[in-house]
Amino acid sequence: MILGIETSCDETAAAVLFSPRGDRTPKLLSNVIYSQAKIHRKTGGVVPEIAARAHIEQIIPTIAEALRSARVSLAEIDGIAVTAGPGLLTSLMVGVDTAKTLAMVLHKPIVAVNHMEAHAYSTLIEIPPKKTKLLFPALALTVSGGHTELLLISGWLKHKKIGQTLDDAAGECFDKVAKLLSLPYPGGPALARLAERGRATIAFPRPMISSGNFNFSFSGLKTAVLYYLRSEGSKIKNKRFRARVAASVQEAIVDVLVAKTIAAALKHRVKNILLGGGVAANHLLRQKLKAESYKLKSNFLAAQPEYCTDNAAMIAYAGWLHMQRGDYTPIKKVRANADWEL
Ligand code: KG4
Ligand code: ZN
Numbered sequence: 001m002i003l004g005i006e007t008s009c010d011e012t013a014a015a016v017l018f019s020p021r022g023d024r025t026p027k028l029l030s031n032v033i034y035s036q037a038k039i040h041r042k043t044g045g046v047v048p049e050i051a052a053r054a055h056i057e058q059i060i061p062t063i064a065e066a067l068r069s070a071r072v073s074l075a076e077i078d079g080i081a082v083t084a085g086p087g088l089l090t091s092l093m094v095g096v097d098t099a100k101t102l103a104m105v106l107h108k109p110i111v112a113v114n115h116m117e118a119h120a121y122s123t124l125i126e127i128p129p130k131k132t133k134l135l136f137p138a139l140a141l142t143v144s145g146g147h148t149e150l151l152l153i154s155g156w157l158k159h160k161k162i163g164q165t166l167d168d169a170a171g172e173c174f175d176k177v178a179k180l181l182s183l184p185y186p187g188g189p190a191l192a193r194l195a196e197r198g199r200a201t202i203a204f205p206r207p208m209i210s211s212g213n214f215n216f217s218f219s220g221l222k223t224a225v226l227y228y229l230r231s232e233g234s235k236i237k238n239k240r241f242r243a244r245v246a247a248s249v250q251e252a253i254v255d256v257l258v259a260k261t262i263a264a265a266l267k268h269r270v271k272n273i274l275l276g277g278g279v280a281a282n283h284l285l286r287q288k289l290k291a292e293s294y295k296l297k298s299n300f301l302a303a304q305p306e307y308c309t310d311n312a313a314m315i316a317y318a319g320w321l322h323m324q325r326g327d328y329t330p331i332k333k334v335r336a337n338a339d340w341e342l
Pocket of ligand 1: 009143144145146147170171172174175186187188189192277278279280281282283308309310
């Protein structure tokens with residue numbers, strides 16, 4: 001019975017995962033998320049100090065709720081998995097200190113989980129054992145607010161980063177363009193909703209799409225949108241125009257993500273393409289990557305929508321993968337690490 005804890009950014013989350021003996025598929029008993037979105041809407045983005053304070057207020061009620069809805073007592077927990085990084089340092093510290101305190105008081109083992117590793121494997125939560133036989137090699141595209149990464153996975157927890165963004169993450173690009181259009185926080189989902197009402201008729205750049213490597217760059221795209229909006233003046237108030245801009249930016253981001261992922265999948269002849277992270281909730285990205293994966297005869301697995309944006313289910317699951325291999329973290333070494341690279 002594993003308790004997962006996640007506080008890396010602006011979501012306070014706890015989950016309970018149960019692994020029956022002899023069965024490879026663990027079962028999620030609860031998955032509780034307290035979102036701070038309302039709080040950060042006032043400032044149009046996350047202010048770290050405010051996020052940390054909200055985590056401090058919410059972490060105990062969130063864990064209590066995760067245990068209550070799983071109908072499990074603290075005494076029944078066998079291990080604790082906590083996000084140690086990457087993320088906002090002061091946010092991470094709240095989850096890490098709470099998890100360490102629990103591990104010490106309960107005399108239970110603890111695993112420090114890398115948030116991006118958890119996003120990559122979140123596609124496999126509750127996957128039936130039958131499907132895991134032909135899983136590897138797999139390629140994971142993990143797209144979140146702070147990271148855009150391509151991981152080549154040769155076996156359980158055996159992965160190598162083969163590409164990443166050189167500047168802004170895909171989610172950051174969604175968020176920044178949403179801000180240019182004065183959409184409310186969080187910008188990504190708001191921009192995606194607006195995009196549904198328009199056609200992608202504006203030819204924004206597809207940065208690095210034919211760079212020959214698997215790295216990404218999105219800051220130039222954001223700047224291109226900024227200049228375009230300036231040049232079009234008062235049209236920004238027009239509903240149809242705004243929807244056209246949103247659809248065109250979304251398509252540019254998705255095109256680059258799909259092209260790079262497919263090129264990497266071809267090169268490494270992967271059997272499965274996995275998609276995780278907050279931006280994986282985007283319908284167009286899911287649709288296009290699925291269609292292109294099938295053309296390659298590669299299987300496609302996207303994280304279920306509730307496991308795309310930040311959650312503790314994926315932390316408990318990644319923790320379980322480590323614990324199964326006897327890979328625990330000595331409690332003294334469990335530390336918040338804002339820049340923890342995979
Ligand atoms: O994984 P996540 O919840 O947090 C981080 O680890 O950063 O990802 C959050 C990011 C934000 O940039 C948010 O705008 C974006 O995911 N996002 C979306 C959608 N839902 C969330 N971007 C595009 N379309 C969506 N439907
Ligand atoms: Zn995340």
